[in-house]
Amino acid sequence: MSRYARGRGMAAAWYGIAKTATIDRAGSWVELDDGGTAKVLTGVTEIGEGILTVLAQVAAEELGIRPEQVTIGDNDTSRSPEAAHAGATRQTYMIGNSVALACRNARERLDAEIADHWGVDINLIEAFNGEIWARGTNKRMTMEEAVHICKSRGVVPVGSGSFTAHGTGLDPVNGTGAPWQVYVFGAQVAEVEVDTVTGEVQVLGMWAVHDVGRTINPRGVEGQIEGAIVQGLGQALMEDYQTEKGHTTTPGFSKYILPTALDIPQINSRLVEDRDPKSPLGAKGIGEPALVPTAPAIINAIYDAIGVRITSLPATPEKVLAGLAAKKAASIAAE
Amino acid sequence: MPDHVMNLTVNGRKVKRPLGENYRLLDFLREELHLTGAKEGCGAGECGTCSVFVDGKLVKSCLMPTLKADGATIETVEGLAPLDSLTEVQRAFHKTGASQCGYCIPGMVMAATAALRENPEADFEEIKERLGGNICRCTGYAKIFEAVEIARDVIAGRLPQTALEPDAAAESFIGASVRRIDAPSKVTGRLKYAGDMIMPDMLHMQVLRSPHAHARIVSIDTSEAEALEGVACVITAADVPGEDGFGVFVHDQPIMARGKVRHVGEAVAAVSAESVEIARRALGLIKVEYEELPAVFDPEEAMRPGAPVIHDYAPDNLVKHIPIRKGDVEAGFAEADLIVENTYSTQQIEHAYLEPEAGLAYVDPDGVVTIHSPSQNITHHRHMLAKIINRPINKVRFIMSPVGGGFGGKEDMIYQGMLALAAMKSGRPVRLVFTREESIIASAKRHPARITYRMGLKSDGRITAVSFRMISDGGAYGMSTEGVMRKAAILAFGPYEVPNLKVDTYGIYTNNTPSGAFRSFGAMQTQFATESHLDLCAEKLGLDPFEIRRRNMMKIGSTTHTGQMLETCSMEEVLRVAEEFCRWERGAPTSRGATRSDLGGPDTRKPCTLGARFKMPEAEESKQEVA
Numbered sequence: 001m002s003r004y005a006r007g008r009g010m011a012a013a014w015y016g017i018a019k020t021a022t023i024d025r026a027g028s029w030v031e032l033d034d035g036g037t038a039k040v041l042t043g044v045t046e047i048g049e050g051i052l053t054v055l056a057q058v059a060a061e062e063l064g065i066r067p068e069q070v071t072i073g074d075n076d077t078s079r080s081p082e083a084a085h086a087g088a089t090r091q092t093y094m095i096g097n098s099v100a101l102a103c104r105n106a107r108e109r110l111d112a113e114i115a116d117h118w119g120v121d122i123n124l125i126e127a128f129n130g131e132i133w134a135r136g137t138n139k140r141m142t143m144e145e146a147v148h149i150c151k152s153r154g155v156v157p158v159g160s161g162s163f164t165a166h167g168t169g170l171d172p173v174n175g176t177g178a179p180w181q182v183y184v185f186g187a188q189v190a191e192v193e194v195d196t197v198t199g200e201v202q203v204l205g206m207w208a209v210h211d212v213g214r215t216i217n218p219r220g221v222e223g224q225i226e227g228a229i230v231q232g233l234g235q236a237l238m239e240d241y242q243t244e245k246g247h248t249t250t251p252g253f254s255k256y257i258l259p260t261a262l263d264i265p266q267i268n269s270r271l272v273e274d275r276d277p278k279s280p281l282g283a284k285g286i287g288e289p290a291l292v293p294t295a296p297a298i299i300n301a302i303y304d305a306i307g308v309r310i311t312s313l314p315a316t317p318e319k320v321l322a323g324l325a326a327k328k329a330a331s332i333a334a335e
Numbered sequence: 336m337p338d339h340v341m342n343l344t345v346n347g348r349k350v351k352r353p354l355g356e357n358y359r360l361l362d363f364l365r366e367e368l369h370l371t372g373a374k375e376g377c378g379a380g381e382c383g384t385c386s387v388f389v390d391g392k393l394v395k396s397c398l399m400p401t402l403k404a405d406g407a408t409i410e411t412v413e414g415l416a417p418l419d420s421l422t423e424v425q426r427a428f429h430k431t432g433a434s435q436c437g438y439c440i441p442g443m444v445m446a447a448t449a450a451l452r453e454n455p456e457a458d459f460e461e462i463k464e465r466l467g468g469n470i471c472r473c474t475g476y477a478k479i480f481e482a483v484e485i486a487r488d489v490i491a492g493r494l495p496q497t498a499l500e501p502d503a504a505a506e507s508f509i510g511a512s513v514r515r516i517d518a519p520s521k522v523t524g525r526l527k528y529a530g531d532m533i534m535p536d537m538l539h540m541q542v543l544r545s546p547h548a549h550a551r552i553v554s555i556d557t558s559e560a561e562a563l564e565g566v567a568c569v570i571t572a573a574d575v576p577g578e579d580g581f582g583v584f585v586h587d588q589p590i591m592a593r594g595k596v597r598h599v600g601e602a603v604a605a606v607s608a609e610s611v612e613i614a615r616r617a618l619g620l621i622k623v624e625y626e627e628l629p630a631v632f633d634p635e636e637a638m639r640p641g642a643p644v645i646h647d648y649a650p651d652n653l654v655k656h657i658p659i660r661k662g663d664v665e666a667g668f669a670e671a672d673l674i675v676e677n678t679y680s681t682q683q684i685e686h687a688y689l690e691p692e693a694g695l696a697y698v699d700p701d702g703v704v705t706i707h708s709p710s711q712n713i714t715h716h717r718h719m720l721a722k723i724i725n726r727p728i729n730k731v732r733f734i735m736s737p738v739g740g741g742f743g744g745k746e747d748m749i750y751q752g753m754l755a756l757a758a759m760k761s762g763r764p765v766r767l768v769f770t771r772e773e774s775i776i777a778s779a780k781r782h783p784a785r786i787t788y789r790m791g792l793k794s795d796g797r798i799t800a801v802s803f804r805m806i807s808d809g810g811a812y813g814m815s816t817e818g819v820m821r822k823a824a825i826l827a828f829g830p831y832e833v834p835n836l837k838v839d840t841y842g843i844y845t846n847n848t849p850s851g852a853f854r855s856f857g858a859m860q861t862q863f864a865t866e867s868h869l870d871l872c873a874e875k876l877g878l879d880p881f882e883i884r885r886r887n888m889m890k891i892g893s894t895t896h897t898g899q900m901l902e903t904c905s906m907e908e909v910l911r912v913a914e915e916f917c918r919w920e921r922g923a924p925t926s927r928g929a930t931r932s933d934l935g936g937p938d939t940r941k942p943c944t945l946g947a948r949f950k951m952p953e954a955e956e957s958k959q960e961v962a
Contacts, residue, residue, distance in 0.1 A: 004942070006935070007928025010880050010919070011866035012910065014830035014889070015858060020822050045711055046517065047741040048436030048473045053515045057508045066504070067513050075735035077717045078703070085712035086738070087746060087852060129504060170897060175659030175824065175838070178899040185830050185889075185906040187913040191934060193942050205939030207917035211905040219432045219478075219512035226475030227435065231742070231854065234684075241683040241780050246548030246599045246632060246846050251772045253381035253470065256685055261466040264476045266940040270916050274905035281509075288855045295681075295859065296866030300880070300924065303870065307926035311867065312680045 005194045006204075009300025012187040015289035016180030017165075018090040024165040026094040027081035028102040030059065032110055032150075032157040033071075036130055036143030038063050040102070041073040044095050045086035049287055050220040054092055055099050057216055058281065062103030064127020065143050081160070089285035090165075092216060093182070097279045098163035104280075105159030113150040113157075163279070182276045184284050186210035188229070190265075190297040194305045196324060199317030201237055203265040203298055211272040213284030218271070225269045225290045232294025234259045237314050341405050345370070346414025356612050360404050361385045361396040364411060371531035372412035372441040372524020374739075376470070376689045377771045383469030384438060384689055386445040387411045393449035395468075412441040412524035415448060424448050425522040426499040427486035428479070429514055435473035437521030438689040438739030442469050444522055447483045455491060459484060460941075472687050472740050529707050529736040530693035530768040537695070538567050538607040540757055540767035541614035542750075543621050544777065545596035545603055548846040549630035549643065552595055552603070552623060559620040560606055565613035567761040569621065571604045574756050577725030581748045583715070583852065584817035585654070587646055590723060590752035595628065597645055598811035598846055600776030602750070607757040607765045634808040634843035635785075645811060645844040654809045654842040655817040657824040659896055667800025667835030671791025675872050679788065679864040683808070684781035686853060690739020691774040696754035697764035704731050704755050709738040711746045711852075723752055724759065731755075743852030744778050747814050779814050779851025782807040782842070784823075784860035788868050796878050796886040800835040803827050805861060809842040810849035815856070816842035823857025828896055829865040830906045831887040836896050870924045877923045881914050 018024040028042040040059050046052045052074065056067040063070075073080055083095045107127070114132060115122040124134040133140035141149075150157050170177040191205040208225050215221055238257045242249045250256040275282030299310050308323030339354045345368060357363035364370045364387065373396055376384035380398040387396045388410040416422045421429065424447050434440040443466065450457050450465035457465065462483045463476075471479065488494040501514050520526040557569040572579065572593040579593060580586035591602045604621050608614035629643040636642055637652040644650050668674060694708035704724060710716055713733035721728045738745060750767055757765040769777070784807050791800040805823060809816035824840040840857070842850075873883040888906045895901060913919075920933040928934070 002929075005928055006931075007926070008917075008919075008931065008933065009870065009924070010913070010917075011862075012830060012884050012888075012906070012913075013858070013862050013866070014826060014906070015855075016822070016826070020818060020825070020856075043714060045713070045735050045738060047711060047738040047745075050432070050435065050515055052517055053513055056516050057511070057513050061508045067508055067516065070516075072516075075713055076732070077713055077734075078729070078732040082714055084714055085746065086741060087711055087743060088856070170657070170659075170821065170825070173658065173660075175657065175896075176898040179821075179825050179897060183830075183901065183904070185904070185909045187909050189913060189917040189919065191939055202942050204942060205917075205936070207913060207938070209909050209913040209916060211909055214509070216509050217512055218510070220515075223432050223435060223474055223478055226477040227473045228475070228854070230475035231472070232859070235681070235781075235859070239682070239684050239687075241685045241775075241848070243599075243632070243683075243847055246630060246848075248599070248776055248848065250685070251775055252379055253377050253687070253771070254379065256687065256775065258470055258472070258687055260468075260470060261463045261476050261480070262943050264463075264480075264940075266938060267475065267477055268916065268938045270912055272905050272908050272912055274903060274908070277903065288858070291855050292859050292862050293866060296863045296870075299863075299867055300870045301928075304924060304926055304931075305928040309867075309871070311677060313682050313863070 003195065003197055005196055005305040006192065007301045007305030008189060008191045009297050009304050010187060010189045011293035011296035011300060013289060013292035014183055014185050015089065015292060017093050017182045017184060017285045018180060019088050019167065021167050021169045021177055021179040023167065024090060024094055026083035026098040026163050028098040028161045029081055030102040030106045030159045032063060032106050032147050034147060036065055036147055037069040038065060039071050039073060040099055041080045042095055042099060043075045043080045043083035044091060045075050047086045049224055050217060051091045053220065054096060054216045058096050058099050059103050062100050063107060064132055065130050089288045092283055093285050094163055094165060096283055097281050098161045100280045101161030101163055102159045105161060106157050109155055109159065110146060110150050110157040113153050113155050114146050117149055181278055182284055184211045184289050186289050186293060188293040188297045190301040192298060192301040192305055194302060194320060196306060199320035201302060201315060201320060203233055206265045206267045208267065208269040208290060209272060210286060210290055211274045212286045213276045214273055214282035215271055216283055221271060221286050222269050224286045226267050228290035229267055229294050230259050230264060232291045233298065235313060236295035236298040240314055341401065343404060344408040346411060354401055356610060357401050359397055360399040360401045363401040364396060370411050370413055371527060374438055374441065382689060383446060384442040386442040393445060412444055421519065421522065423489050423499065424486040427482040428522045429518040430499050431478045431482040432515055433474060433478040433482040434515065434518050434521040436738060436740040437526060438528065439469060439471045440521045441524040443471060443479055450483065451487055451490060455487065457487065470689065472689055526737050528690055528693065528739050529695055529709055532695050532707060534695065534697065534764040537764040537766055538761060539611045539614050540605050540607045540754065540765050541611060541618055542602050543604040543618045545592060545599055545601040547596055547625055547627055548599050549628040550596050550625040551628055552592060553626050554624045555604060556622040557604060560617040563617045563620060565609040566617045567607045567763060568757060569604060569606050570753065570756045570760060574760060575723060578722045581719045582813045583746055583815040585813040588812040590756065598848055602753060605753045605757060607761055630846040632845055632847055634806050634845055637843050637845050645846065649844060652844040654813050654844055655820045657820045657840045659824050659838040661896055662835035664800050664802055664835045664837045668791040671799045672794040673875060674789065674791045675875060676789045677868060677871060679786040679867060681784045681860045681863060683783045684853060685775055686742045686744030688740025688742060688744060691769040691771055692750055692778065693768040694751055694754045695764060695766045696758040698758050702730060704759060705734065706751050706754055707734045707736045708751050709736050709745055711741045716748045716751055719748060720752060720755060724755055742854045746852045747779055749777055776848060779849045781853035782809065782819055782850040782857065782860065786864040788864055790868055790872060792872055794876065796876055796883045798831060798833045798887050801828050801833050803838045805840045807842050808845050808847055808850060810845060810847045812849045814849050814851035816850060819857040823861045825897055826858040827861035827865065829862050830889045832889050832893045874924045879921045880924050881910055881919065885910055
C-alpha cells in the first residue's frame with residue numbers, strides 16, 4: 001500500500017431560508033435623494049457576508065441609479081425600521097426583498113411626477129444607471145434632474161417596504177408543519193489525500209454546487225461558499241472545543257486549532273439558479289447551507305481513500321491511525 | 336517604567352509619548368496613538384490581526400514589549416497609502432472581495448505587503464506560506480490568495496493597472512460582481528469596531544467570572560473593590576432593577592449569576608474603572624463565597640432521574656425535545672430488504688470570529704440607555720433589555736457596531752446588559768473588550784451531538800423507513816438550543832423523500848459551556864449523520880453515491896418530513912451539475928480510491944509537503960530511516 005492514499009466522497013444537503021416555523025418580516029425606508037443618490041434605512045446587520053453591497057445593488061437596480069450612489073443606514077433600533085436578526089440565511093431574502101419593495105414604492109412617487117411632467121403614460125417610464133426615460137419617446141433626463149423636478153412639484157420621492165415570509169409552527173406531537181416557504185439544495189464533492197504513516201488528511205479539492213435562487217453578487221456568493229467550506233473542513237478534521245469537568249482545555253488558538261492558509265483545498269463552485277417564485281427578487285440564500293455537506297463529503301472521501309469510516313468528528317490523525325490499525329487487525333484476524 | 340518617554344517614527348512622523356501602562360506595542364499603538372488598524376484577535380501571536388512593520392520587519396505587535404520598539408520606525412496599515420488612496424495590495428483586496436467581516440484584513444494586508452516586499456516574484460505556494468501566520472475565519476482564504484497574486488502581477492507590470500479597476504457595469508446591477516462597498520474602510524484599517532471606539536470620560540469594564548461549574552453563591556462582598564481609587568462602580572445581579580433574564584428562546588439566563596453559577600466562566604460581578612489595569616486589580620478584591628454543588632457534564636447522565644438539576648423550572652434538565660413523525664416506521668422497516676444501523680457523534684465547535692466580544696454603553700442626554708455592540712440581533716436585545724432594566728422600549732437604544740465575524744456566536748446578549756447597568760450606575764460611558772480566552776469560555780458553542788441512526792431500504796436503494804435520535808449538550812443556559820433542536824429535526828433526514836420516518840432531537844442542560852447558534856443551526860450535525868449513513872447503505876447495495884441519492888431525492892410535488900408539499904425543488908439539477916462538474920467516476924463507495932481515474936485533476940491543488948524529510952519505510956519492513 002502506498003503511503004499516500006487518495007479518494008473522493010460526496011454529500012448533498014438541503015436548507016430552509018429565513019426564520020424557522022414562524023412568520024418572518026423585514027422593513028425598509030428609502031428616499032431618492034438630491035443629486036440622484038439614495039438613502040436606504042433598514043435594520044440590517046452586516047456580519048461580513050456582504051449584505052450592504054447586496055442591498056446597494058438591489059436599490060440601484062430598482063431605483064435606476066448606481067450602487068455607489070446608495071447610502072445605507074444600517075442597524076440602529078432608534079433610527080432604522082425593524083428588519084430582525086442576522087442569521088437563518090435570511091438577510092438577502094428578507095431584507096433584500098424589503099428594500100426592493102421600498103424602492104418600487106419610492107419610484108411610484110417619482111415616476112408619477114415625471115410622467116405628468118412629460119405628459120406620458122407612467123407605464124412608459126424606465127430608469128437605469130442614473131438616467132430616466134420614457135420608452136418609445138425622446139424624453140430622457142438624469143436622475144438628478146428627475147429628483148429635482150419631483151421635489152419642485154412638492155413631492156419627496158420616499159418609499160417604504162415590508163416583506164413577509166410565511167412559515168408555520170410545528171405540531172408539538174408529530175412535527176407536522178410548513179416551517180419555510182423556500183428551500184435550497186446543494187451538493188459537494190471532496191478529494192482528499194491521507195498520509196497513512198502520520199494519519200494526516202489533506203483536502204486537495206472541493207466542488208460545490210448550490211441552488212441560491214437568483215444570484216445577486218456571484219463573487220459574494222463564492223466568498224460565502226469558500227468560507228463555509230473551510231469552516232466545514234475545520235470541523236471535519238481539526239477543530240474540537242474540549243472541557244474537563246466544565247473547564248476548557250482549549251482556551252486559545254494554540255489549543256483550539258483552526259484552518260490556516262496551507263490547509264485550504266482548491267475550491268470550485270458552481271451555482272444553480274432556481275428562482276424563488278414567492279418573492280419579488282427571486283433570490284434565496286447561501287450563508288449556512290454551504291457548510292452543511294462539507295464534513296460528510298470529506299469523511300466519505302477518507303473512506304474512499306483508506307477504507308476507514310470515521311463516525312466521530314473530527315477525523316484527527318490519531319483517529320485515522322487507530323482506524324487503519326483496526327482495519328489491519330481485522331484483516332489479519334480474517335486470514 | 337510608565338514615565339519613560341518613547342521616541343519613534345510612526346507612519347513617517349516623529350512621535351514622542353510616555354510609555355504609560357502600555358506594556359505591549361499593540362496597546363501603545365491603539366490606546367496612546369489611536370492607530371486602531373492593528374487589532375487584537377488573540378493576544379498570543381497566533382492570529383496575526385495585530386501585524387505591523389517594525390524597522391521594516393513584519394511583527395506581531397501583541398508579542399512585542401513597547402520598550403523594545405523605542406527608537407524604531409513603525410509602519411501600520413494606516414500608513415501604507417496616503418489618505419484617499421490605496422496600495423495595489425489594498426486595491427486588489429477590494430477587487431476580489433477578499434474582505435468579509437474585515438477584522439483580520441489589516442493584518443492580512445500587512446502580511447501580503449510583507450510577502451511581496453520580501454519577494455516580489457513570490458509564487459502561489461510561497462504566498463500561502465507567507466500568509467500562514469494570519470487566521471481568517473470568514474473567507475476561506477481563496478479570495479485573499481487571488482488578491483495577492485493580482486497585486487504581485489500589477490506591481491511587476493505583468494498586469495495593467497486596470498486589472499485593479501471594477502468590472503464595467505453590464506445591463507443589470509443584479510447578477511454582477513459589484514465590489515464591496517465597505518472594502519476600502521476595511522483594507523485601510525479605518526473602520527472602527529466596538530473595541531476601537533472611545534468616548535470622553537470613558538470607563539473600562541472587567542468581569543469577574545465563575546471558577547466553578549455549579550455552585551451556590553453564599554455571598555458577594557464588593558466593598559474593598561469599590562473603595563479602590565479609580566473604581567467608579569461594581570455591579571452584580573443585585574443591581575438589576577427589572578425582570579432579570581435573557582435568551583433567544585427561553586429567558587433563563589441572568590445578566591450576572593443570580594444565586595448560583597451554572598458554568599465555568601459565567602459572569603458574577605463587573606468592575607468599571609478609569610483603566611483596564613485598575614479594573615483588573617479591583618476584581619481581585621471582590622470576595623465571593625461559593626458552596627459547590629454536584630455538577631453534570633454529560634447530557635445522557637443529565638437525563639437520568641436523580642441527576643443534578645441545573646434550572647429549577649426544568650427538573651428533568653430538558654431544554655427541548657422535538658419529535659417528527661411520518662407514516663408507520665415499523666411497517667417501513669418490515670418491508671425493507673436491508674436495515675443499516677450506526678451511531679455518529681460531532682464535537683463542540685468554537686465560532687472563533689476574529690473580533691472578540693466588545694461593547695460601549697452610555698446613557699444619552701435624554702436618558703436613553705444606548706449600547707454599541709457587534710450583535711447579530713439588536714432588535715431582540717432591545718426588547719429583553721427594556722424588561723431587565725425596567726424602562727420603556729424607546730428608552731433603550733442598540734446600535735450595531737461593525738461585526739468582526741459572528742456565525743451565530745453573537746446572537747446571545749451575554750455582556751450588553753452589564754454594560755447598560757454600569758453606564759446607568761456610573762453615569763459615564765463604559766467600554767468592555769473581551770480577551771480571546773474570555774470569549775472562548777463565555778460564549779456559546781456549536782452543539783455537540785450523539786446520533787443513533789436506523790435506516791431500512793429496498794434492494795434497489797429506495798428508503799422505506801428512517802429512525803433518528805439525537806442527544807445534544809445544550810450546556811448551562813438555553814440560548815438557541817430550542818431552535819437548534821427544531822431545525823436539526825426538520826432537516827435531519829436531508830433532501831430525500833421517505834414514507835415512514837421518526838425523528839427525535841433532545842437539547843439537554845449540563846454544566847458545560849453553553850451551546851447556541853452556529854452557522855447551520857443543527858442541520859450540519861444531523862445531515863453529517865445522514866450523508867455518512869447513505870454512503871454506508873450505498874456500499875452494501877453496490878450503488879453509486881449519486882445514484883442512491885437520486886433514487887430517493889425530493890422533487891417538485893414531494894412531501895417533506897413535516898408534511899409540506901414542495902412547489903419548487905432543484906435537487907435533481909444540483910446532483911446532475913455536481914456529478915458532471917467534478918468529473919465523477921461512477922461506482923459504489925467501496926474504498927476504490929486506489930483505482931479511481933478522476934483524481935488529481937487541474938481543479939485540485941498539490942499536496943503540501945512541508946517538512947517531508949521522513950522516508951516511507953519499505954512495505955512490511957519495520958526499519959525506519961530518518962533523514
